Amino acid sequence: MLRYTFHRLLLMIPTLLGVAVLVFVLLRMMPGDIVELRLLMDGGQVSPEALATERVRLGLDKPFWLQFYDWITGIMVGDFGTSMWTGRPVIEEIGSRLGLSLQVAVMATILAVSIAIPLGTISALYKDSWIDHVVRIFAIAGLAVPSFWLGMVIILLLLYNFQWIPPLTYVPIWEDPIHNLSQLIWPAIAVGYRYSAVATRMTRSTLLEVLQEDYIRTARAKGVYERLVISRHAVRNALLPVVTVIGLEFAFLIGGLVVTEQVFNLNGIGKLFVETVTRNDYTMVQALVMLVAAFFITVNFVVDLLYAALDPRIRYR
Amino acid sequence: MKRTLGFLAFTAAIVGVGFGGAEAQTPKRGGILKFAVSAEPPNYDCHGATSFAFIHPVRPHYNTLLKFDEPSYPKVKGDLAQSWTVSPDGLTYTFKLKPNIKFHDGSAMTSADVKATYERIANPPTGVVSIRKAAYEDIAAIETPDPQTVVFKLKARNASMLTNFASPWDCIYSGAKLKDDPKFPEKNVMGTGPFKFVEHAAGSHWVGERFADYFEKGKPYLDGYRAIFIRNTAARVNALQAGEVLAEFRGHSPADQAKLVSAVGDKVNVHESPWICSLVVTFNAEKKPFDDARVRRALSLAIDRWQGAQALSKIALVRHVGGLLRPGFDLATSPADLVKLPGYGKDINKARAEAKKLLAEAGVKDLKFKFLNRNVPMPYTPVGVFVIDQWRQIGVIAEHEQPETKAYIGNLRSGNYEVGLDFNCDAVDDPNLQLLKYISADKSSINYGRYNDRKLDELYEKQKRELDPKKRSALLRDFEKHALTEAYTFPTIWWHRIIVNWKQIKGWHMSPSHYLNQDLQDVWLDQ
Numbered sequence: 019m020l021r022y023t024f025h026r027l028l029l030m031i032p033t034l035l036g037v038a039v040l041v042f043v044l045l046r047m048m049p050g051d052i053v054e055l056r057l058l059m060d061g062g063q064v065s066p067e068a069l070a071t072e073r074v075r076l077g078l079d080k081p082f083w084l085q086f087y088d089w090i091t092g093i094m095v096g097d098f099g100t101s102m103w104t105g106r107p108v109i110e111e112i113g114s115r116l117g118l119s120l121q122v123a124v125m126a127t128i129l130a131v132s133i134a135i136p137l138g139t140i141s142a143l144y145k146d147s148w149i150d151h152v153v154r155i156f157a158i159a160g161l162a163v164p165s166f167w168l169g170m171v172i173i174l175l176l177l178y179n180f181q182w183i184p185p186l187t188y189v190p191i192w193e194d195p196i197h198n199l200s201q202l203i204w205p206a207i208a209v210g211y212r213y214s215a216v217a218t219r220m221t222r223s224t225l226l227e228v229l230q231e232d233y234i235r236t237a238r239a240k241g242v243y244e245r246l247v248i249s250r251h252a253v254r255n256a257l258l259p260v261v262t263v264i265g266l267e268f269a270f271l272i273g274g275l276v277v278t279e280q281v282f283n284l285n286g287i288g289k290l291f292v293e294t295v296t297r298n299d300y301t302m303v304q305a306l307v308m309l310v311a312a313f314f315i316t317v318n319f320v321v322d323l324l325y326a327a328l329d330p331r332i333r334y335r
Numbered sequence: 336m337k338r339t340l341g342f343l344a345f346t347a348a349i350v351g352v353g354f355g356g357a358e359a360q361t362p363k364r365g366g367i368l369k370f371a372v373s374a375e376p377p378n379y380d381c382h383g384a385t386s387f388a389f390i391h392p393v394r395p396h397y398n399t400l401l402k403f404d405e406p407s408y409p410k411v412k413g414d415l416a417q418s419w420t421v422s423p424d425g426l427t428y429t430f431k432l433k434p435n436i437k438f439h440d441g442s443a444m445t446s447a448d449v450k451a452t453y454e455r456i457a458n459p460p461t462g463v464v465s466i467r468k469a470a471y472e473d474i475a476a477i478e479t480p481d482p483q484t485v486v487f488k489l490k491a492r493n494a495s496m497l498t499n500f501a502s503p504w505d506c507i508y509s510g511a512k513l514k515d516d517p518k519f520p521e522k523n524v525m526g527t528g529p530f531k532f533v534e535h536a537a538g539s540h541w542v543g544e545r546f547a548d549y550f551e552k553g554k555p556y557l558d559g560y561r562a563i564f565i566r567n568t569a570a571r572v573n574a575l576q577a578g579e580v581l582a583e584f585r586g587h588s589p590a591d592q593a594k595l596v597s598a599v600g601d602k603v604n605v606h607e608s609p610w611i612c613s614l615v616v617t618f619n620a621e622k623k624p625f626d627d628a629r630v631r632r633a634l635s636l637a638i639d640r641w642q643g644a645q646a647l648s649k650i651a652l653v654r655h656v657g658g659l660l661r662p663g664f665d666l667a668t669s670p671a672d673l674v675k676l677p678g679y680g681k682d683i684n685k686a687r688a689e690a691k692k693l694l695a696e697a698g699v700k701d702l703k704f705k706f707l708n709r710n711v712p713m714p715y716t717p718v719g720v721f722v723i724d725q726w727r728q729i730g731v732i733a734e735h736e737q738p739e740t741k742a743y744i745g746n747l748r749s750g751n752y753e754v755g756l757d758f759n760c761d762a763v764d765d766p767n768l769q770l771l772k773y774i775s776a777d778k779s780s781i782n783y784g785r786y787n788d789r790k791l792d793e794l795y796e797k798q799k800r801e802l803d804p805k806k807r808s809a810l811l812r813d814f815e816k817h818a819l820t821e822a823y824t825f826p827t828i829w830w831h832r833i834i835v836n837w838k839q840i841k842g843w844h845m846s847p848s849h850y851l852n853q854d855l856q857d858v859w860l861d862q
Contacts, residue, residue, distance in 0.1 A: 050741025056377050057466065058744050058781075060386045060760060066780055068464050075462055103377050105521060106537060114537050173573055183577040186563050187540050280567040283574070285538040289566075293538075298741055 019326070026322070030315050034308060038093075041307040042086050045300050052102050052298040053078065076102050089304065098308075099301040103294070108305040111290065118188045119286040121198075122205050123271035129210035130217055131264060137214075138221025138260075139253060145226065153218065160215025166277035169208035173281065176204075186283050205282045209275060213267050220263045225256040257328055265321040266314075273310040362842060366860035368560040370582040371571045375538065375564045380520040381506035382456050383464035387585055387849045390503055392541035392562035395555075395855045396439070397506035397526035400430060400449060400485075401497065405844035405852050409665070409764055411501040414854075415444070415527065425492035425802050428500070432483045436550040438509050439531045445482035451510030453477055453487070460517040470499050470767070492800045494807055495767040503762055503850050529555035529856040539564060549856075556842070556859035568713075575599075581837040581860075585849045586610070588652050588713050588833075595835045603835050606845035609655045609663045610830035612760040614718050615772065617824045620786035622753050629697040631822040633690035634754075635678035638725045642683070644828045647721055651714040654831035659773065659815050661847060662829055664764040666808055668815060677819050690729045706733040707755035709743045718827055719756050747783040757783055757824065762850035766811055767799055773818045784823040791818060 053072045057064045073079050077088070092099055098108040141153035176182055184201045191198040228234065229252055237247045275288040287306065294302035374388035381389070381397060402414040413419070416430040436444040457474050459465035473493045478486040489496065499505075506526055512519040519525075524532035527550070530543035544559040563580055565571040572591050574580045576598045587595070595603060616634070618625035625631060640656045648654035658676060660667035673679050680686050694702065708719040716737065723733045733754065738746065746752045761768040771779045774795045775787035791814060798810040819825055834845060842857040 050739070050745050052741075054744050054748060055741045057383075057385060057464070058748075059740055064385070064466050064780060065469060068466060068468070071459075071462065072464050075464075104375075104537065105378055111537055114539075170569070173570075177573055177577055181577060183573055183579055186565065186574055186579055187536070281570060283563075283565050283567065283570045285536075285564075290538060293566075296739060296741065 023323075026319050030312070030319075033315060034311060037307060037311040038090065038304070039086075041304050042089070045298070045303055046082060048298065050298050052076070052300070055297060056103065089301070093308075098305045101294075101299055101302045103297050103299040103302065108301055111302060112287070112305060112309060115285055115287050115290050117190060118202070118284060119272050119275070119288070121191065122202055122209065122275065122284070122286065123268055125202060125206035126210035126213055126271060127264065127268050129206055130213035130267070133210070133214040134217030134221055135253075135257075135260070138218040139225060139248070141218070141222045142225035142229065143248070153222070157215040157218040157222075160211045161219070163212065164277075165209045165212050165275070166281050168211060169205060169278050169281040172204050172208055184282060188285055201282075202284075205275070205278055205284060208282075209271065209278055213271075216267060217260055217263055220260050221256065224259050225252060228252050228256045231255075254328060258325060261324050261328065262321055265317045265324075269310075269314045269317040272313050273306065360841065360861065362556045362857075362859040363861060364556050364859070365558050366862055368557050368582070368840065368855065368858060368860060369580045370560070370562055370584060371565045371574055371580040372541075372562045373564075373566055373568070373571060373583070373585060376541075378521055379524050380464075380518075381504050382459070382520070383466055384504065385466055390850050390853050391584055392535075392543075393524065394503060394506075394528070394853045395530040395543050395560060396524050396528040396532050398436075398528050398854070399501065399503065399505045399507065401501035402503070402854070403501055403763070403846065403851050405846065405857070408844075408846050408851070409498075411497055414501075415449070415507060416500075421497075425496075426489045428487040428489070428496060430485050430487075430500075432485065433550055434483070436527050437548045438527050439525050439546060440509070441548070442509060442511065443482075444507065444509075444527050446479035446485040447482070448507055448510040449485045450477045450479050451513045452505070452507045455508070455513060455517065456505060463517050467502065467504060470495075470502070492802055493767075494799060494802050495765050498763055498765045498767075501763070503853070528854060530557075530560060533559070551856065555856050557855065560855055575835065575837075578837065581840055582834070582843070584834065584843075584853060586652060586830075586832045587835055589649060592833050592835055599837075602838055604838050604840075606832075606834040606836070608832045608845050608847045609657075609661055610652075610832040611661050611664075611762070611764055611769075611848045612758065612830040613657070613661075613826045614653070614715065614828070614830075615757050615759050615824050615826050616722065617747070617755050617757040617784050618822075619750055619753055619755075620784050620823055621750060624697060624699050624702070625753065627697045627699075628821050629693040630699055630702070631825075632677055632820065633693040633697075633729070634726060634731065635819070635822045635825045636686040636690040636693070637729045637731070638678060638722060638827065639683040639686075640679065640828060641681055643721050643725070647714075647717055647828060648831060651717040652830055652833065653714045653718060653828040655829035657826060657829045659818060659826065660766060660769055660811070661764055663847070666764070666766055666804070666811055668812065672812070676816060677822065678825060679819075687729050694729070694731075701730070701732075703732045704734070704753040705736050707743065707746055707752040708735060708737045709756070709758075710737040710739055714830065715756060715758075722756065722827060750783075750785050755783065756827075759826070762848050764847065766807075770795055770798075770811075770814060773814075773824055782824070786823050788817075788821060788823070791821075 053069050077085060100107050101111050137153050141150045144150050173183055184204050185197055189197045234247060234252055237251050273287045273291050275286060276292050279286045279289040291306050372388055372391045374386060376389035376393055398415045400414060400416050401411045404410040404412040415432055415436060417433045419428060419430045421428055432446060438444055454477060456465050457468060457471040473489045473491050474487055475490040476488040508520055509525060529546055529549050531546045533542040533544050535541050541562040545555055565574055571583055572594060575583060576595055592605060618631050620626050644654055644656050655662040658668040658673055674681055706723060709715045719735055723735055726733050747755055747757060759769060759772045772781055773791055774782060775792050776782045776785050777787055778792055794810055794814040798807050801807040801810055839861045841861050842859050844852050846852050
């Protein structure tokens with residue numbers, strides 16, 4: 019197991035290097051120039067000398083290979099550079115937003131899991147009953163309704179009924195839990211609903227499959243209590259693909275809540291992602307892509323380890 | 336006389352809407368003003384910035400030498416300057432500074448700081464970006480005979496020099512800080528303004544607190560302010576409606592205005608003004624058939640600006656028909672003269688018949704081209720759609736292309752377009768600024784038409800040096816007539832600024848620019 023873990027960790031290096039090369043090249047193929055955008059987007063006379071000075075300041079006058087070398091060698095010593103748009107360290111820019119994105123992802127995951135596992139299980143156990151139909155409608159509606167749209171509906175309901183909207187600025191939960199939760203619970207619900215719908219359907223279908231397995235029939239034939247059959251034998255085995263879905267959805271939430279973050283004015287990673295891409299802020303986009311890639315790889319890795327914990331038959335070598 | 340009356344009426348209009356007798360109230364101390372900003376400042380240096388997203392949160396930390404007299408725009412008044420004189424030859428400007436001005440670090444502000452600041456703007460040290468350097472190229476020397484006096488010696492007369500000194504971008508910095516590090520303002524906020532810098536939470540908000548040692552005794556009235564960055568328009572309007580923010584100082588669309596007024600009713604004030612912004616059609620004069628003035632003029636003649644302004648004003652933030660200078664500005668063409676200019680006549684059928692004739696004369700049949708526009712919905716998209724529809728009336732087909740801003744600007748600058756919808760927005764009404772769009776490409780970096788016209792350059796230079804307003808106005812009319820006849824670039828419809836603020840905000844004055852009146856020195860909350 020230890021050897022496997024070490025092997026997987028080592029594999030992260032070439033994967034991330036591949037991502038680095040890809041993002042570096044693709045970004046430079048995109049049209050537009052951050053200097054022109056920053057200095058000319060609001061009009062006004064800007065001399066060519068001023069534009070050239072700014073390009074030199076940002077290091078854009080250097081050959082591509084040298085820009086790549088500087089970036090990669092910087093990463094190796096923990097220096098991701100500074101944002102070309104704001105001039106602040108990239109780590110600082112991402113760090114100030116990561117807490118919010120992680121919290122929304124965790125809250126949405128807790129919400130989704132606590133809805134999906136029980137509902138999916140009940141739905142499978144009472145297949146084709148009215149309970150199953152209600153749960154399926156709930157889940158299909160969750161898949162059909164975009165999170166941002168639900169977010170807009172939530173905001174408008176709050177606004178028109180209570181003349182209130184969630185706070186516009188983020189405060190960490192340890193500083194002011196009420197402010198924090200009253201801001202983040204709404205996006206967590208908007209996102210968590212779709213997330214729970216995916217997990218509910220996955221739980222239902224895998225549980226239905228598992229319930230047909232021989233070992234379930236054997237357990238029942240042995241006279242094991244039905245509750246134990248379900249909880250110990252069926253649900254536990256059905257959770258393997260559900261854990262994968264939960265893991266991937268969780269990783270997606272870190273950088274993928276682009277529109278939902280805008281609807282709730284959340285200063286998260288998704289919003290930062292869009293802003294930096296539209297600005298051609300190379301250093302920021304590169305760091306964000308690396309962060310999200312690292313996150314996906316890590317989550318996949320953790321999911322693999324969870325497999326082993328959930329299914330004793332799985333042993334990594 | 337007519338022009339003066341028109342200007343007075345305009346001034347009364349922009350001051351009057353929404354204020355009523357409220358200004359007679361005694362200002363109250365205290366409170367935090369929360370307002371929304373739809374973008375975020377990319378850096379902290381006034382001299383290298385161009386965006387309102389910079390001005391709104393950052394300007395309250397700084398002062399300028401002069402500033403616009405808010406209710407009496409475009410009149411200027413002293414900000415750091417107590418008084419000033421201009422020599423009869425127009426070549427020497429002498430400013431006396433107000434006493435006891437301090438920077439936020441407690442150091443005294445003197446004429447040396449003003450000199451260091453303007454030297455940085457006019458001759459930026461290596462690595463420092465000075466966007467408006469060209470506006471100060473006439474400065475030959477800056478002298479500081481004593482700590483309270485600063486003298487600017489010019490190489491040549493410049494009719495816009497006082498306007499330049501009132502520019503909201505010319506924040507006065509500490510000379511000592513600049514001496515230690517010319518790039519100090521890029522990462523630090525330290526001025527003499529009414530509010531001290533507290534915090535900039537990237538992507539979230541900006542906070543300023545009252546500067547107790549501010550030189551204007553008793554001011555500012557607010558304890559502080561909090562600028563909240565809200566990019567999404569719907570989120571911004573919701574925040575205003577809920578009272579989470581009390582203002583947004585750039586401008587709203589007519590639809591947002593209607594929504595807010597219907598939801599909040601008489602708890603808000605609506606301020607309106609013509610805006611120093613216009614969308615202009617620009618031709619790439621290097622591409623055929625747009626190298627032919629007849630073709631360009633035909634496309635200008637096809638546009639019914641008068642009807643378009645009426646119709647578009649209901650859905651977009653454009654409303655005014657004007658020439659090269661903002662309608663209502665003292666030096667702009669009067670409405671009576673405007674209708675005589677090509678493309679501004681009120682008989683659209685006659686204009687379109689002439690347009691067809693010009694196209695025929697130029698040998699252009701079934702004209703089709705790609706029309707480059709910016710993918711900003713308000714007001715670029717509705718104006719772009721409108722213009723395309725107008726051209727269809729004379730049988731010209733334009734294909735609407737709306738790339739992202741970075742690609743849009745890149746294409747305009749590199750000449751990778753045939754016809755484009757460009758923009759002309761400035762902080763102040765000033766022919767030297769607004770006409771830069773029209774002079775030769777080898778003299779102006781914001782002329783994307785890729786043409787050179789020495790007659791326009793000559794007239795531009797003459798009006799720039801003419802201190803007599805009447806003579807300057809005559810030169811401007813010549814410039815305008817020639818520019819609109821050649822029609823390398825022509826205005827469509829000028830913008831209309833609409834601000835919806837909660838009524839408890841007092842002391843803020845509407846202006847035709849979203850870059851002005853944002854130091855918040857006189858703003859107070861009636862609560």
